[in-house]
Amino acid sequence: MNRRLFLKNTGLAGAGITVAGPVTSWLMENTLLPDIKPFFKLSLAQWSLHKAILETKTLPALDFAKKARSLGFEAVEYVNQLYGPELENMGLDKLVKELKERSKDNGVKNVLIMIDGEGELAALSKTERDDAIAKHSKWIDAAAELGCGSIRVNLFGAGAENDFNVWKETSVDGLGRLAAYAKKSNINVIVENHGGLSSDAGKLTDVIKTIGLKNCGTLPDFGNFCVKRQGGERWGAPCIDEYDKYKGVLELMPFAHGVSAKTYDFDANGNETTIDYKRMLKIVKDAGYKGYIGIEYEGNRLGEEEGIKATKELLIKAASGS
Structure with a gap:
């Protein structure tokens, strides 16, 4: 059976999934091939390659689309903090133009931009929230120019994190005003469970429901459900209060405009x-979700490319019910 006919018969081509390397090997050996019909499309989160970009410097950030394509992906998710030097040397407008050309040259769809380091949308100070909205707004414009559907934001809330009622009020204001701006460009503003109260899915969905805008939603991540770390640290320290990840994804899915498959x-x-992928994918599927699932490998034992391929195989295998 040739590759084109194989993909057609398995239903993978119609699902928007490109299969290569180890994934093909696994599929060829599996006796349930005719029944494999993934309900989602795959994208690659740039954070999966952050070590190659930031540490070993073996991958220029501008070559992300090319690398993603070489790994068998047809869609990508950018991370703004990986473009520090480029932003300094080129400016945002030129960077966006360059990324747009490169994604087009490689036949890759731009799905979203993950935004970090642009201020806190739920800060206690309105002046800080105003500043964060202004800084995030430029990325909404960039996402629209790139053809993305969403930007991913954080909802920490400097000074407001220790009191839910205060955090909810500041979150509704900052996130709500940003989403209203994004609505003009048909861009979704989606919050990832990414630490602090944003990892308490019940509280985050309370904020989303209160804002009540269809383009204001969530990016459920399978692995980021630590609500509180030792010593009050935001990152790095051991987690001492973790939200149930399966309950969390279940609660976040009704508002999802994307899904992050963490490994x-x-x-x-x-x-x-640490994550039951069959169980997670059942939750995602039962929610009626048919969009992109972004692969975000964060492990240390495997190399980044190995981890990406292993995650891709796992997603397809778990979706098949095998």
Whole structure:
């Protein structure tokens, strides 16, 4: 069977999934091939390659679309903090133009931009919230120019995180005003469960429902449900209060405009060691979601490309019910 006919018969081509390398090997050996019909499309989150970009400097950030294509992906998710030097040297407008050309040259769709380091939308100070809205707004314009559907934002809330009622009030204001701006460009503003109260899915969805805008939603991440860390640290310290990840994804999915498939490590059978992917994908599927699932490998044992490929195999295998 040739590759084109194989993809057609398995239903993968119609699902927007390009299969290559180890994934093909796994599929060829699986006896349930005719029944594999993933309900989602795959994209690659740039953070999966952050070590190659920031640490070893073996991958220029501008070559992300090219690298994603070489790994078999047809859609990408950018991370703004990985473009520090380019932003300084080129400016945002020229950077966006360059990324747009490169994605087009490689036949890659731009899905979203993950925004970090542009101020806190839920800050206690209105002046700080205003500043964060202004800084995030330029990325909404960039996302629209790139052809993305969304930007991912954080909802920490400097000074407001210790009191839910205060955090909800500042979140509704900052996030709500940003989403209203984004609505003019048909861009979704989506919040990832990314630490602090944003990882308490019940509280985050309360904010989303209160804002009540269709373009204001969530980016459920399978692994980021630490609400509180030792010593009050935002990152790095051991987690001492973790929200149930399956309950969290279930609560976030009704508002999802994207899904992040986080992986850290894999056992001998290719399963994630801390996340039940079959269970997660059932939650996502039962919510009626048919959009992009972004692969975000954050492990240390495997190299980044190995981890990306292992995550891709796992998603397809879990979707098949095998």
